[in-house]
Amino acid sequence: MVAIAREVAPGRWRASAGRYFEDFTVGDVYEHRPGRTISEADNTWFTLLTMNTHPLHFDAEYARKSEFGRLLVASPLTVAIIVGMSVSDTSQKAKANLGWKEIKLPAPVFCGDTLYAETEVLAKRESAKRPNDGIVTIRSTGRNQQGVVVCEFERAMLIPKRGHAVDDVADY
Secondary structure, three states: OOEEEEEEEOOEEEEEEOOOHHHOOOOOEEEEEEEEEOOHHHHHHHHHHHOOOOHHHOOHHHHHOOOOOOOEOOHHHHHHHHHHHHHHHHOOOOOEEEEEEEEEOOOOOEOOOEEEEEEEEEEEEEOOOOOOEEEEEEEEEEEOOOOOEEEEEEEEEEEEOOOOOHHHHOOO
C-alpha cells in the first residue's frame, strides 16, 4: 500500500493513500497484501446482494453433485476482491475507471480459499483532454493459496498528476 501522512495543521496529520500519475512506471509490479480468505458467508451475502440465483453458489447439495463437489465462489465476487486488493496501490487517487478488458477466470475459487493479488503497469500516457491527468493501464492477477491463477484482467484508469487529486485540492 502506498500511504503518506501530511500535516494539515500544526501537529495535525492526515493519511493520503495511492499513487499519482508520475509515480507509475511501465513494467513495475505491485504485490498487494494482505491476502483475503473467502468465507461461505461472504459468498452467500454476495449472491443475495447481486440476486445471483445459480445454485452452485449457495445450495451445498446441488454443488456436491456437480463436477466441483462443493460450493463455488461467485466469479464476480472473485473479480471484486482482486480489484479491491489493488485499490490502495493503483487507483486510490483515480478520478475514474475508464474501461476493463480481458477478464479471465481460469480456475475455480471455493469457500475457504485465500486470494493474493499483484498488478503490473502496462502503459501510461498523458490525457489529451485533461492536462492535469494521465491514463494508466494495468493488469491485475489473483492467485489462490496454492499459487494457481484464478483471475486476470486489464483496467484503464484516469489518474491525477501530483497536486491535482481530490485530497490535494479539497478539504474533506
